[in-house]
Amino acid sequence: MTTYTALELFIDGRFLSGQGRVTEPVFDPATGRPIADLPHASAADLDAALDAAARAFPAWSATTASERAKVLRRAADLIRARIETIATVMTLEQGKPVAESRGEIAYAADVIEWYAEEGRRTYGRVVPSRVPGVAMTVTHEPVGPVAAFTPWNFPALTPCRKIGGALAAGCTLVLKAAEEVPGTAVEIARAFADAGLPAGVLNLVFGKPAEVSAHLIASPAIRKVSFTGSTAIGKHLMALCAHDLKRTTMELGGHGPVVVFDDVDVEATAELAATAKYRNAGQVCISPTRFFVQEAAYDRFVARFTDVAKGLKLGAGLKAGVQMGPLANPRRIQAMEAIVQDVRDRGGKVETGGARRGNAGWFYAPTVVTGIGDDALVMTEEPFGPVAPIVPFADFDEVVRRANSLPYGLAAYAFSTSARRIADIGAALKAGMVGLNTLAVSNPETPFGGVRDSGHGQEGGVEGLQAYLDVKFTASA
Numbered sequence: 001m002t003t004y005t006a007l008e009l010f011i012d013g014r015f016l017s018g019q020g021r022v023t024e025p026v027f028d029p030a031t032g033r034p035i036a037d038l039p040h041a042s043a044a045d046l047d048a049a050l051d052a053a054a055r056a057f058p059a060w061s062a063t064t065a066s067e068r069a070k071v072l073r074r075a076a077d078l079i080r081a082r083i084e085t086i087a088t089v090m091t092l093e094q095g096k097p098v099a100e101s102r103g104e105i106a107y108a109a110d111v112i113e114w115y116a117e118e119g120r121r122t123y124g125r126v127v128p129s130r131v132p133g134v135a136m137t138v139t140h141e142p143v144g145p146v147a148a149f150t151p152w153n154f155p156a157l158t159p160c161r162k163i164g165g166a167l168a169a170g171c172t173l174v175l176k177a178a179e180e181v182p183g184t185a186v187e188i189a190r191a192f193a194d195a196g197l198p199a200g201v202l203n204l205v206f207g208k209p210a211e212v213s214a215h216l217i218a219s220p221a222i223r224k225v226s227f228t229g230s231t232a233i234g235k236h237l238m239a240l241c242a243h244d245l246k247r248t249t250m251e252l253g254g255h256g257p258v259v260v261f262d263d264v265d266v267e268a269t270a271e272l273a274a275t276a277k278y279r280n281a282g283q284v285c286i287s288p289t290r291f292f293v294q295e296a297a298y299d300r301f302v303a304r305f306t307d308v309a310k311g312l313k314l315g316a317g318l319k320a321g322v323q324m325g326p327l328a329n330p331r332r333i334q335a336m337e338a339i340v341q342d343v344r345d346r347g348g349k350v351e352t353g354g355a356r357r358g359n360a361g362w363f364y365a366p367t368v369v370t371g372i373g374d375d376a377l378v379m380t381e382e383p384f385g386p387v388a389p390i391v392p393f394a395d396f397d398e399v400v401r402r403a404n405s406l407p408y409g410l411a412a413y414a415f416s417t418s419a420r421r422i423a424d425i426g427a428a429l430k431a432g433m434v435g436l437n438t439l440a441v442s443n444p445e446t447p448f449g450g451v452r453d454s455g456h457g458q459e460g461g462v463e464g465l466q467a468y469l470d471v472k473f474t475a476s477a
Protein backbone atom coordinates (compact mmCIF):
# COMPACT_ATOMS: atom_id res chain seq x y z
CA MET A 1 0.00 0.00 0.00
CA THR A 2 1.53 3.31 -1.09
CA THR A 3 1.13 6.06 1.46
CA TYR A 4 0.04 9.60 0.78
CA THR A 5 0.65 12.38 3.30
CA ALA A 6 -1.26 14.17 6.07
CA LEU A 7 -2.81 17.29 4.55
CA GLU A 8 -2.52 20.39 6.70
CA LEU A 9 -2.40 24.15 6.50
CA PHE A 10 0.86 25.80 7.58
CA ILE A 11 0.31 29.13 9.30
CA ASP A 12 2.69 31.08 11.52
CA GLY A 13 5.03 28.11 11.88
CA ARG A 14 2.31 25.64 12.87
CA PHE A 15 0.73 22.80 10.90
CA LEU A 16 -3.05 22.83 11.27
CA SER A 17 -5.23 19.81 10.56
CA GLY A 18 -8.70 19.62 9.07
CA GLN A 19 -10.31 19.36 12.49
CA GLY A 20 -13.16 21.87 12.67
CA ARG A 21 -12.53 23.00 9.10
CA VAL A 22 -14.34 22.50 5.81
CA THR A 23 -12.60 19.85 3.72
CA GLU A 24 -12.68 18.71 0.10
CA PRO A 25 -11.52 15.41 -1.37
CA VAL A 26 -8.24 15.00 -3.24
CA PHE A 27 -8.29 12.44 -6.06
CA ASP A 28 -5.85 9.95 -7.53
CA PRO A 29 -6.16 10.77 -11.25
CA ALA A 30 -5.07 7.23 -12.18
CA THR A 31 -8.20 5.80 -10.55
CA GLY A 32 -10.50 8.82 -10.23
CA ARG A 33 -10.98 7.83 -6.57
CA PRO A 34 -10.52 10.07 -3.51
CA ILE A 35 -7.34 9.53 -1.50
CA ALA A 36 -7.52 12.22 1.20
CA ASP A 37 -9.41 15.19 2.58
CA LEU A 38 -7.93 18.64 2.21
CA PRO A 39 -8.65 21.26 4.89
CA HIS A 40 -9.77 24.64 3.58
CA ALA A 41 -8.55 27.78 5.30
CA SER A 42 -11.35 29.74 6.93
CA ALA A 43 -11.43 33.53 6.67
CA ALA A 44 -9.86 33.59 10.15
CA ASP A 45 -7.08 31.22 8.95
CA LEU A 46 -6.37 33.51 5.99
CA ASP A 47 -6.21 36.52 8.28
CA ALA A 48 -3.85 34.62 10.58
CA ALA A 49 -1.61 33.79 7.61
CA LEU A 50 -1.62 37.43 6.44
CA ASP A 51 -0.89 38.64 9.94
CA ALA A 52 1.94 36.11 10.35
CA ALA A 53 3.52 37.12 7.02
CA ALA A 54 3.28 40.81 7.97
CA ARG A 55 4.73 40.27 11.46
CA ALA A 56 7.59 38.08 10.20
CA PHE A 57 8.59 40.51 7.43
CA PRO A 58 10.64 43.09 9.41
CA ALA A 59 12.90 40.47 10.99
CA TRP A 60 13.26 38.25 7.90
CA SER A 61 14.02 41.19 5.59
CA ALA A 62 16.62 42.41 8.11
CA THR A 63 18.32 38.99 8.26
CA THR A 64 21.52 39.00 6.21
CA ALA A 65 21.32 37.44 2.78
CA SER A 66 23.93 34.87 3.78
CA GLU A 67 21.85 33.80 6.81
CA ARG A 68 18.79 33.47 4.59
CA ALA A 69 20.88 31.46 2.14
CA LYS A 70 21.78 28.96 4.89
CA VAL A 71 18.10 28.24 5.61
CA LEU A 72 17.29 27.93 1.90
CA ARG A 73 20.19 25.54 1.32
CA ARG A 74 19.11 23.38 4.26
CA ALA A 75 15.57 23.23 2.84
CA ALA A 76 16.96 22.27 -0.60
CA ASP A 77 19.04 19.50 1.01
CA LEU A 78 16.01 18.18 2.94
CA ILE A 79 13.90 18.15 -0.23
CA ARG A 80 16.64 16.14 -1.95
CA ALA A 81 16.93 13.75 1.00
CA ARG A 82 13.13 13.18 0.89
CA ILE A 83 12.88 12.87 -2.86
CA GLU A 84 11.37 9.36 -2.86
CA THR A 85 8.63 10.30 -0.38
CA ILE A 86 7.77 13.53 -2.16
CA ALA A 87 7.86 11.91 -5.62
CA THR A 88 5.40 9.23 -4.46
CA VAL A 89 3.06 11.87 -3.05
CA MET A 90 3.28 13.93 -6.24
CA THR A 91 2.61 11.01 -8.56
CA LEU A 92 -0.33 9.84 -6.43
CA GLU A 93 -2.05 13.21 -6.57
CA GLN A 94 -0.95 14.54 -9.98
CA GLY A 95 -0.47 11.38 -12.03
CA LYS A 96 2.86 11.98 -13.76
CA PRO A 97 5.33 9.05 -14.02
CA VAL A 98 7.38 8.84 -10.85
CA ALA A 99 10.62 9.37 -12.79
CA GLU A 100 9.24 12.74 -13.93
CA SER A 101 8.26 13.55 -10.34
CA ARG A 102 11.79 12.77 -9.15
CA GLY A 103 13.27 14.95 -11.90
CA GLU A 104 10.96 17.83 -11.04
CA ILE A 105 11.75 17.66 -7.32
CA ALA A 106 15.52 17.58 -7.95
CA TYR A 107 15.10 20.60 -10.20
CA ALA A 108 12.99 22.38 -7.56
CA ALA A 109 15.78 21.86 -5.00
CA ASP A 110 18.29 23.28 -7.51
CA VAL A 111 16.07 26.33 -7.96
CA ILE A 112 16.01 26.99 -4.21
CA GLU A 113 19.77 26.60 -4.05
CA TRP A 114 20.25 28.98 -6.99
CA TYR A 115 18.13 31.63 -5.29
CA ALA A 116 20.05 31.13 -2.03
CA GLU A 117 23.28 31.91 -3.87
CA GLU A 118 21.88 34.71 -6.03
CA GLY A 119 20.31 36.40 -3.01
CA ARG A 120 23.83 36.96 -1.69
CA ARG A 121 24.73 38.85 -4.86
CA THR A 122 22.16 41.60 -4.66
CA TYR A 123 24.82 44.27 -4.60
CA GLY A 124 23.22 47.47 -5.86
CA ARG A 125 25.56 50.02 -7.46
CA VAL A 126 27.30 53.34 -7.01
CA VAL A 127 26.43 55.83 -9.77
CA PRO A 128 28.99 58.44 -10.90
CA SER A 129 27.42 61.63 -9.59
CA ARG A 130 26.60 64.74 -11.69
CA VAL A 131 26.49 66.88 -8.56
CA PRO A 132 29.78 67.57 -6.78
CA GLY A 133 29.71 66.38 -3.19
CA VAL A 134 26.61 64.22 -3.64
CA ALA A 135 27.03 60.44 -3.56
CA MET A 136 24.50 58.44 -5.57
CA THR A 137 23.64 54.82 -4.94
CA VAL A 138 21.04 52.37 -6.19
CA THR A 139 20.04 49.65 -3.74
CA HIS A 140 17.33 46.99 -3.56
CA GLU A 141 14.79 46.29 -0.86
CA PRO A 142 12.34 43.39 -0.56
CA VAL A 143 8.87 44.43 -1.75
CA GLY A 144 7.11 43.05 1.34
CA PRO A 145 4.76 40.13 2.02
CA VAL A 146 3.81 38.22 -1.13
CA ALA A 147 0.68 36.25 -2.09
CA ALA A 148 1.46 33.42 -4.50
CA PHE A 149 -0.86 31.10 -6.43
CA THR A 150 0.43 27.94 -8.06
CA PRO A 151 -1.27 25.41 -10.40
CA TRP A 152 -1.36 21.63 -10.49
CA ASN A 153 0.96 20.73 -13.36
CA PHE A 154 4.30 21.22 -11.54
CA PRO A 155 3.40 20.76 -7.87
CA ALA A 156 7.00 21.19 -6.60
CA LEU A 157 8.78 23.34 -9.16
CA THR A 158 6.31 26.20 -9.45
CA PRO A 159 5.92 26.72 -5.67
CA CYS A 160 9.71 26.47 -5.21
CA ARG A 161 10.34 29.10 -7.88
CA LYS A 162 8.12 31.52 -5.97
CA ILE A 163 9.24 30.53 -2.47
CA GLY A 164 12.93 30.60 -3.45
CA GLY A 165 12.79 34.01 -5.10
CA ALA A 166 10.66 35.63 -2.41
CA LEU A 167 12.55 34.26 0.58
CA ALA A 168 16.01 34.92 -0.87
CA ALA A 169 14.99 38.52 -1.55
CA GLY A 170 13.84 38.92 2.08
CA CYS A 171 10.09 38.74 1.45
CA THR A 172 7.60 36.64 3.38
CA LEU A 173 4.95 34.62 1.60
CA VAL A 174 1.40 33.29 1.76
CA LEU A 175 1.19 30.49 -0.79
CA LYS A 176 -2.05 29.04 -2.07
CA ALA A 177 -1.10 25.88 -3.90
CA ALA A 178 -3.53 24.08 -6.22
CA GLU A 179 -6.16 21.99 -4.47
CA GLU A 180 -5.47 19.05 -6.84
CA VAL A 181 -1.89 18.67 -5.57
CA PRO A 182 -1.73 19.82 -1.95
CA GLY A 183 0.45 16.97 -0.65
CA THR A 184 3.57 18.09 -2.50
CA ALA A 185 3.13 21.65 -1.20
CA VAL A 186 2.74 20.35 2.36
CA GLU A 187 5.95 18.30 1.99
CA ILE A 188 7.79 21.40 0.77
CA ALA A 189 6.47 23.45 3.71
CA ARG A 190 7.69 20.66 6.06
CA ALA A 191 11.17 20.84 4.52
CA PHE A 192 11.33 24.61 5.13
CA ALA A 193 9.97 24.24 8.67
CA ASP A 194 12.54 21.52 9.42
CA ALA A 195 15.27 23.69 7.90
CA GLY A 196 14.65 26.25 10.65
CA LEU A 197 12.67 28.87 8.73
CA PRO A 198 11.28 31.37 11.27
CA ALA A 199 7.53 31.22 11.92
CA GLY A 200 5.37 33.27 9.54
CA VAL A 201 7.96 33.61 6.75
CA LEU A 202 6.21 30.91 4.69
CA ASN A 203 2.50 30.17 5.09
CA LEU A 204 0.54 27.61 3.09
CA VAL A 205 -3.23 27.73 2.63
CA PHE A 206 -5.88 25.99 0.53
CA GLY A 207 -9.50 26.74 -0.26
CA LYS A 208 -11.83 27.89 -3.00
CA PRO A 209 -9.39 29.64 -5.37
CA ALA A 210 -11.58 32.66 -6.14
CA GLU A 211 -12.40 33.28 -2.47
CA VAL A 212 -8.84 32.80 -1.24
CA SER A 213 -7.30 35.04 -3.90
CA ALA A 214 -9.88 37.80 -3.36
CA HIS A 215 -9.27 37.67 0.41
CA LEU A 216 -5.47 37.67 0.22
CA ILE A 217 -5.16 40.29 -2.51
CA ALA A 218 -7.55 42.64 -0.71
CA SER A 219 -5.18 42.75 2.26
CA PRO A 220 -3.05 45.90 2.47
CA ALA A 221 -0.31 43.70 3.97
CA ILE A 222 0.30 42.05 0.58
CA ARG A 223 2.60 44.10 -1.69
CA LYS A 224 3.19 41.63 -4.51
CA VAL A 225 1.19 38.89 -6.24
CA SER A 226 2.78 36.06 -8.20
CA PHE A 227 0.45 33.85 -10.21
CA THR A 228 0.99 30.87 -12.50
CA GLY A 229 -2.08 29.65 -14.38
CA SER A 230 -4.41 30.59 -17.19
CA THR A 231 -4.49 33.95 -18.97
CA ALA A 232 -8.13 34.56 -18.00
CA ILE A 233 -7.47 34.16 -14.27
CA GLY A 234 -4.25 36.18 -14.56
CA LYS A 235 -6.19 39.13 -15.98
CA HIS A 236 -8.77 38.80 -13.22
CA LEU A 237 -6.10 38.82 -10.49
CA MET A 238 -4.36 41.82 -12.07
CA ALA A 239 -7.62 43.73 -11.89
CA LEU A 240 -7.79 42.93 -8.15
CA CYS A 241 -4.19 44.11 -7.75
CA ALA A 242 -4.90 47.41 -9.51
CA HIS A 243 -6.84 48.71 -6.52
CA ASP A 244 -3.71 49.52 -4.52
CA LEU A 245 -1.11 48.97 -7.26
CA LYS A 246 0.32 45.71 -6.02
CA ARG A 247 3.22 44.48 -8.10
CA THR A 248 2.57 41.34 -10.17
CA THR A 249 4.36 38.48 -11.84
CA MET A 250 2.05 36.67 -14.24
CA GLU A 251 3.19 33.37 -15.72
CA LEU A 252 0.25 32.47 -17.92
CA GLY A 253 -0.69 30.22 -20.79
CA GLY A 254 1.16 29.62 -24.03
CA HIS A 255 0.78 27.72 -27.28
CA GLY A 256 4.37 27.10 -28.30
CA PRO A 257 4.97 26.95 -32.05
CA VAL A 258 7.63 24.55 -33.33
CA VAL A 259 8.94 25.42 -36.79
CA VAL A 260 10.69 22.51 -38.51
CA PHE A 261 12.53 23.34 -41.76
CA ASP A 262 13.10 20.58 -44.29
CA ASP A 263 16.91 20.57 -43.95
CA VAL A 264 16.91 18.80 -40.56
CA ASP A 265 17.19 15.12 -39.64
CA VAL A 266 13.40 14.72 -39.86
CA GLU A 267 13.04 11.48 -37.90
CA ALA A 268 15.30 12.57 -35.04
CA THR A 269 13.51 15.92 -34.78
CA ALA A 270 10.10 14.22 -34.78
CA GLU A 271 11.21 11.87 -31.97
CA LEU A 272 12.55 14.74 -29.88
CA ALA A 273 9.40 16.79 -30.46
CA ALA A 274 6.98 13.97 -29.68
CA THR A 275 8.83 12.98 -26.52
CA ALA A 276 8.70 16.58 -25.27
CA LYS A 277 5.08 17.07 -26.31
CA TYR A 278 3.76 14.13 -24.24
CA ARG A 279 5.86 14.83 -21.14
CA ASN A 280 3.55 15.37 -18.16
CA ALA A 281 0.75 14.31 -20.55
CA GLY A 282 1.18 17.61 -22.38
CA GLN A 283 0.23 19.68 -19.31
CA VAL A 284 3.20 22.01 -19.53
CA CYS A 285 2.99 25.75 -20.24
CA ILE A 286 6.15 25.68 -22.40
CA SER A 287 5.17 22.46 -24.22
CA PRO A 288 5.86 22.41 -27.93
CA THR A 289 2.23 22.46 -29.12
CA ARG A 290 1.76 23.81 -32.66
CA PHE A 291 3.95 21.91 -35.11
CA PHE A 292 4.67 23.70 -38.40
CA VAL A 293 6.65 21.40 -40.69
CA GLN A 294 8.02 22.43 -44.10
CA GLU A 295 6.23 20.64 -46.94
CA ALA A 296 9.09 18.40 -48.15
CA ALA A 297 9.57 17.01 -44.60
CA TYR A 298 5.90 16.93 -43.60
CA ASP A 299 4.84 13.32 -44.32
CA ARG A 300 7.93 11.77 -42.75
CA PHE A 301 7.64 14.01 -39.68
CA VAL A 302 3.97 13.10 -39.15
CA ALA A 303 4.72 9.37 -39.60
CA ARG A 304 7.58 9.29 -37.08
CA PHE A 305 5.80 11.56 -34.55
CA THR A 306 2.71 9.32 -34.77
CA ASP A 307 4.83 6.19 -34.23
CA VAL A 308 6.27 7.67 -31.04
CA ALA A 309 2.76 8.60 -29.83
CA LYS A 310 1.47 5.09 -30.52
CA GLY A 311 4.40 3.49 -28.70
CA LEU A 312 4.04 5.38 -25.42
CA LYS A 313 3.20 3.23 -22.43
CA LEU A 314 0.27 4.72 -20.51
CA GLY A 315 -0.59 3.85 -16.94
CA ALA A 316 -0.53 4.83 -13.29
CA GLY A 317 2.61 6.86 -12.74
CA LEU A 318 3.88 4.61 -9.94
CA LYS A 319 4.01 1.55 -12.21
CA ALA A 320 7.41 0.67 -13.62
CA GLY A 321 8.00 1.59 -17.25
CA VAL A 322 5.03 3.94 -17.58
CA GLN A 323 5.84 6.88 -19.88
CA MET A 324 2.61 8.88 -19.68
CA GLY A 325 0.17 9.13 -16.81
CA PRO A 326 -3.42 10.37 -16.62
CA LEU A 327 -4.52 13.98 -16.94
CA ALA A 328 -4.60 15.82 -13.63
CA ASN A 329 -8.33 16.51 -13.52
CA PRO A 330 -11.52 15.73 -15.46
CA ARG A 331 -11.58 19.30 -16.87
CA ARG A 332 -8.62 18.39 -19.07
CA ILE A 333 -10.45 15.31 -20.42
CA GLN A 334 -13.39 17.49 -21.42
CA ALA A 335 -11.03 20.00 -23.02
CA MET A 336 -9.33 17.23 -25.08
CA GLU A 337 -12.71 15.89 -26.18
CA ALA A 338 -13.82 19.35 -27.31
CA ILE A 339 -10.71 20.14 -29.36
CA VAL A 340 -10.65 16.71 -31.03
CA GLN A 341 -14.38 16.91 -31.82
CA ASP A 342 -13.69 20.27 -33.45
CA VAL A 343 -10.98 18.63 -35.60
CA ARG A 344 -13.47 15.95 -36.69
CA ASP A 345 -16.22 18.51 -37.37
CA ARG A 346 -13.82 20.34 -39.68
CA GLY A 347 -12.98 17.16 -41.60
CA GLY A 348 -9.49 16.91 -40.11
CA LYS A 349 -7.72 13.60 -39.56
CA VAL A 350 -6.97 11.92 -36.23
CA GLU A 351 -3.73 10.05 -37.02
CA THR A 352 -3.72 8.29 -33.66
CA GLY A 353 -5.53 8.55 -30.32
CA GLY A 354 -8.52 10.85 -30.13
CA ALA A 355 -10.24 9.06 -27.24
CA ARG A 356 -10.08 8.30 -23.53
CA ARG A 357 -8.14 5.21 -22.46
CA GLY A 358 -9.21 2.61 -19.89
CA ASN A 359 -12.30 2.34 -17.73
CA ALA A 360 -10.99 4.16 -14.68
CA GLY A 361 -9.05 7.34 -14.11
CA TRP A 362 -8.52 10.32 -16.39
CA PHE A 363 -6.42 8.84 -19.18
CA TYR A 364 -6.47 10.27 -22.69
CA ALA A 365 -4.54 8.65 -25.52
CA PRO A 366 -1.52 10.45 -27.01
CA THR A 367 -3.13 12.06 -30.04
CA VAL A 368 -1.91 13.45 -33.37
CA VAL A 369 -4.21 15.49 -35.61
CA THR A 370 -3.63 16.77 -39.16
CA GLY A 371 -5.58 18.23 -42.06
CA ILE A 372 -6.77 21.34 -40.21
CA GLY A 373 -6.44 25.08 -40.76
CA ASP A 374 -4.92 27.53 -38.30
CA ASP A 375 -8.42 28.46 -37.17
CA ALA A 376 -9.12 25.03 -35.61
CA LEU A 377 -9.59 25.13 -31.83
CA VAL A 378 -6.50 22.98 -31.29
CA MET A 379 -4.43 25.62 -33.12
CA THR A 380 -5.87 28.65 -31.35
CA GLU A 381 -6.45 27.39 -27.78
CA GLU A 382 -3.69 25.99 -25.61
CA PRO A 383 -4.41 22.23 -25.55
CA PHE A 384 -2.72 21.69 -22.16
CA GLY A 385 -2.96 17.97 -22.78
CA PRO A 386 -1.73 15.20 -25.09
CA VAL A 387 -3.15 16.43 -28.42
CA ALA A 388 -0.61 17.48 -31.07
CA PRO A 389 -1.63 19.30 -34.28
CA ILE A 390 0.88 19.07 -37.14
CA VAL A 391 0.44 21.36 -40.15
CA PRO A 392 2.57 22.02 -43.27
CA PHE A 393 4.11 25.33 -44.39
CA ALA A 394 5.81 26.50 -47.57
CA ASP A 395 8.26 29.30 -46.76
CA PHE A 396 9.91 31.39 -44.07
CA ASP A 397 7.73 34.50 -44.16
CA GLU A 398 4.54 32.47 -44.15
CA VAL A 399 5.54 30.37 -41.14
CA VAL A 400 6.74 33.36 -39.12
CA ARG A 401 3.39 35.07 -39.68
CA ARG A 402 1.45 31.94 -38.68
CA ALA A 403 3.65 31.09 -35.67
CA ASN A 404 3.26 34.66 -34.33
CA SER A 405 -0.46 34.89 -35.07
CA LEU A 406 -1.75 34.11 -31.53
CA PRO A 407 -1.78 36.60 -28.66
CA TYR A 408 0.43 34.23 -26.62
CA GLY A 409 4.20 34.56 -26.37
CA LEU A 410 5.64 32.12 -23.84
CA ALA A 411 7.92 29.60 -25.58
CA ALA A 412 8.69 29.11 -29.29
CA TYR A 413 11.00 26.68 -31.04
CA ALA A 414 12.65 26.19 -34.43
CA PHE A 415 14.81 23.53 -36.07
CA SER A 416 17.11 24.01 -39.06
CA THR A 417 20.71 23.16 -39.99
CA SER A 418 21.16 26.56 -41.65
CA ALA A 419 22.87 28.94 -39.21
CA ARG A 420 21.48 31.94 -41.09
CA ARG A 421 17.92 30.68 -41.06
CA ILE A 422 18.02 29.69 -37.40
CA ALA A 423 19.33 33.14 -36.44
CA ASP A 424 16.64 34.83 -38.55
CA ILE A 425 13.77 32.83 -37.10
CA GLY A 426 15.13 33.19 -33.57
CA ALA A 427 14.90 36.95 -34.04
CA ALA A 428 11.45 36.79 -35.65
CA LEU A 429 9.61 34.55 -33.15
CA LYS A 430 7.68 36.54 -30.54
CA ALA A 431 8.16 34.76 -27.21
CA GLY A 432 9.78 35.12 -23.81
CA MET A 433 11.76 31.91 -24.33
CA VAL A 434 13.08 30.64 -27.67
CA GLY A 435 14.64 27.23 -28.28
CA LEU A 436 16.73 26.91 -31.45
CA ASN A 437 17.51 23.28 -32.35
CA THR A 438 16.60 22.41 -28.76
CA LEU A 439 13.44 22.14 -26.69
CA ALA A 440 15.21 22.72 -23.36
CA VAL A 441 14.55 26.34 -22.35
CA SER A 442 14.16 26.08 -18.57
CA ASN A 443 17.07 26.37 -16.10
CA PRO A 444 17.35 27.78 -12.57
CA GLU A 445 19.89 30.31 -13.87
CA THR A 446 17.82 31.65 -16.77
CA PRO A 447 14.68 33.82 -16.87
CA PHE A 448 11.40 31.98 -17.27
CA GLY A 449 8.42 34.02 -18.41
CA GLY A 450 6.42 35.28 -21.34
CA VAL A 451 5.23 38.32 -23.24
CA ARG A 452 1.80 39.59 -24.34
CA ASP A 453 -1.06 37.26 -23.20
CA SER A 454 1.48 34.85 -21.70
CA GLY A 455 2.12 37.35 -18.94
CA HIS A 456 4.98 39.44 -17.65
CA GLY A 457 7.82 39.17 -15.19
CA GLN A 458 10.23 36.29 -14.80
CA GLU A 459 10.92 33.44 -12.43
CA GLY A 460 14.45 32.10 -12.49
CA GLY A 461 17.67 33.87 -13.24
CA VAL A 462 18.68 37.24 -11.86
CA GLU A 463 15.33 38.55 -13.12
CA GLY A 464 13.48 36.07 -10.90
CA LEU A 465 15.06 37.61 -7.82
CA GLN A 466 14.54 41.19 -8.96
CA ALA A 467 10.84 40.38 -9.23
CA TYR A 468 10.74 40.50 -5.40
CA LEU A 469 12.86 43.64 -4.98
CA ASP A 470 11.99 47.33 -5.06
CA VAL A 471 14.64 49.71 -6.35
CA LYS A 472 15.79 52.61 -4.17
CA PHE A 473 17.92 55.51 -5.41
CA THR A 474 19.70 57.48 -2.72
CA ALA A 475 21.46 60.81 -3.20
CA SER A 476 23.54 61.76 -0.17
CA ALA A 477 25.40 65.04 0.37
Ligand SMILES: NC(=O)c1ccc[n+]([C@@H]2O[C@H](COP(=O)([O-])OP(=O)(O)OC[C@H]3O[C@@H](n4cnc5c(N)ncnc54)[C@H](O)[C@@H]3O)[C@@H](O)[C@H]2O)c1
Binds near residue numbers: 152213
Ligand atom coordinates in the same frame (compact mmCIF):
# COMPACT_ATOMS: atom_id res chain seq x y z
N1 LIG B 1 1.10 28.59 -16.96
C1 LIG B 1 1.01 27.38 -16.41
O1 LIG B 1 1.99 26.77 -16.02
C2 LIG B 1 -0.33 26.77 -16.22
C3 LIG B 1 -0.49 25.77 -15.29
C4 LIG B 1 -1.75 25.19 -15.09
C5 LIG B 1 -2.81 25.64 -15.83
N2 LIG B 1 -2.60 26.61 -16.77
C6 LIG B 1 -3.71 27.06 -17.59
O2 LIG B 1 -4.93 26.68 -17.00
C7 LIG B 1 -5.75 25.98 -17.92
C8 LIG B 1 -6.33 24.75 -17.34
O3 LIG B 1 -6.24 24.68 -15.95
P1 LIG B 1 -7.53 24.81 -15.06
O4 LIG B 1 -8.63 24.02 -15.64
O5 LIG B 1 -7.12 24.52 -13.66
O6 LIG B 1 -7.81 26.33 -15.35
P2 LIG B 1 -8.24 27.52 -14.43
O7 LIG B 1 -8.12 28.74 -15.26
O8 LIG B 1 -9.52 27.22 -13.74
O9 LIG B 1 -7.14 27.53 -13.26
C9 LIG B 1 -5.77 27.70 -13.51
C10 LIG B 1 -5.07 27.76 -12.14
O10 LIG B 1 -5.49 28.92 -11.46
C11 LIG B 1 -6.11 28.61 -10.21
N3 LIG B 1 -7.24 29.52 -10.07
C12 LIG B 1 -8.43 29.46 -10.67
N4 LIG B 1 -9.21 30.50 -10.32
C13 LIG B 1 -8.47 31.25 -9.48
C14 LIG B 1 -8.69 32.47 -8.78
N5 LIG B 1 -9.83 33.16 -8.91
N6 LIG B 1 -7.71 32.93 -7.98
C15 LIG B 1 -6.53 32.28 -7.87
N7 LIG B 1 -6.26 31.14 -8.51
C16 LIG B 1 -7.21 30.64 -9.31
C17 LIG B 1 -6.51 27.17 -10.29
O11 LIG B 1 -6.47 26.57 -9.00
C18 LIG B 1 -5.46 26.60 -11.21
O12 LIG B 1 -4.31 26.24 -10.48
C19 LIG B 1 -4.84 25.60 -19.05
O13 LIG B 1 -5.52 25.72 -20.27
C20 LIG B 1 -3.69 26.53 -18.95
O14 LIG B 1 -3.90 27.64 -19.80
C21 LIG B 1 -1.41 27.19 -16.97
